[in-house]
Amino acid sequence: MSTQTSASTDQGLLRDLVGGLSVSGDGRTLSVGVVGSAAYASQPPGHCLDACLEGDPGAALMRGCEFLRGALRNAADVAQLCDGKCSKGFRAAAQVTSIAGSPATVVTVEGPLTGGPGRCSPVDLLGRLDDAARLVQRIGQMLEENAGFANEILQNYEQLNLIFDLTQQIANVTDVREIEKVLLERVARLLSSDAVCVVAAEGACRTYFAQPQPDGAVSRGPALNPAELAQAADFVRRTRHVRVAVVGGRQVIAAPLVRLDDKVEVVLADRSAGRGAFSAGDMMLIESVLAFGGQIISNTELHERMHRMLLEVTRALVAAIDKKDHYTSGHSERGGFLTRLTAQELGVPPAQQQTMEWAGLLHDVGKIGIPEEILCKPGKLTPEEWEVVKQHPRMGYEILQPIASLGVILDGVLYHHEYPDGSGYPEGLRGDQIPLVARIVHVVDTFDALTSTRAYRRAYSIERAIEIIRAEEGSRIDTEVAEAFFRALTRYRRENPADFAARFSIGSEKECENACA
């Protein structure tokens, strides 16, 4: 089941071949061997030597070796070297051919098994030589073809592997810069370059390294001056084709990376001296890898852009709703932000955090259906008015329900006023019956209401709001969610004090102006 192979696999094949051509019988032997090229020099021309050895140990060995040395030294003259000079009936001939691109000499040695004058005919010998040379050449071609196929497959493997890696990466990474980094570091390695640089349309250059750089190392991209860089980049930007050029004495490969909106960037790489020139294979590789890489980057960019747009449209919508009630200005925006922060703290997977943020942002959409005189009424509401306000989760749900893709978000909107003890509305769900997203939105909604000034009271401090919420844990507030929220809030306040102050202008007067006048 197992075979040993080594760097001499191809030679092994040749040895088998010439072995097959060698004949022994009728009291004579005919052996064929291959000598000559550097690639095959290590092969002992065993058959020739064997022939010599079997024939006449003394003289023949000497003759045989002399012959082979001659073949190695100057292949063209070998045909004459031994013809007619071999003693004891030995004859030899040689023919120069090539194997897998390198020259090789096929030799045949003919001699008697036992002593005595040779009876071989030179015609036989040369005929045999022709056959052998033709076969050796054919085998050489096949080996060459084989190596070509193998190269092709290996290169395809390389590309396929990169595609798999990138797609896998994208499943976890939605950040375009991260995808670009993965793609270009890999490109640098595939090209055996230390680094590649991406020249943006405006001429700036982003550098990526094949190997991780030690901290504090002076980063070095392709060693090109700006003028040379611009020149190389310009050609590719115009033609959108890969190009290899010699710039400033160095080989540079440049290929297009087409991004969203047909924006062409140019990826440049050079190779340090001694690593050989860029080949046609390198050109094909970089072109195809960047073509699909650019496609992936464009799609991700498009996805990001659509997502941003959707978020902006939604924000504009909820800001318009918040405007109805000046006291709740910015309430929805903060609701979205705090919901995400809490979901993160609870270990919710990133994709769901996103959904929950939407729920936080949209939870009060139903207030659009509540008359302003009730929404902005200073002082306590009558029981009838209170019943109207309690309609807003259902109204929000009904407004958003036709948008099929909102899914889980609807849970957050409909149930954000349900309490763990079952005393909430609209359905009076209890404990775990209330979806997690709704429990989170409820906590952050309560917190934001307490820390905002209302028509009938001033805002509570953050500390006081936390006390009030804690007092209701287990009854109207989910304990686990509330505690996660407090932890997340405290950490955020500590780590981002400026941003925190901007988002929560706690305690400042929020006058109810014209809208509620």
Place this chain on the structure above:
Amino acid sequence: MSRILVAEDDPHILRLISMWLQREGHVVFEARNGLAARDLVRAEPVDILVSDINMPGMDGLALIESVIGEGCVRRGVIVLTNRWDHAEIRDRLADWGVTVLPKPFSPSRLSEVVESLAAGRPTTARMAPPPVSERGAC
């Protein structure tokens, strides 16, 4: 230059890996299943074992388990396996200090790992030695 044994049941992939590694200057031995590979390294130790997981007879996991503790593989083991193989297999291999590369393999990545194993210290040291009775010739 390292002595490398490649254990892989698909003859084409086996040829390809072996061709690639030879081209990089290594001495390569080929085996079509785990048993053949085990016999081969027991007869003569190698520096690096490159193994598939799913093979008839003795699979890659059993092969690695049986040879790695014996010191027959001096520098380290590389497993080429299906990208979607179970996490438990990956975990087990990670415990053994085995480098896992997904198929279709990246030739450049394979060379990188071979070079770093050849340059680094033996990974077998991380393995607990097997019971004495199971120890082979190495």
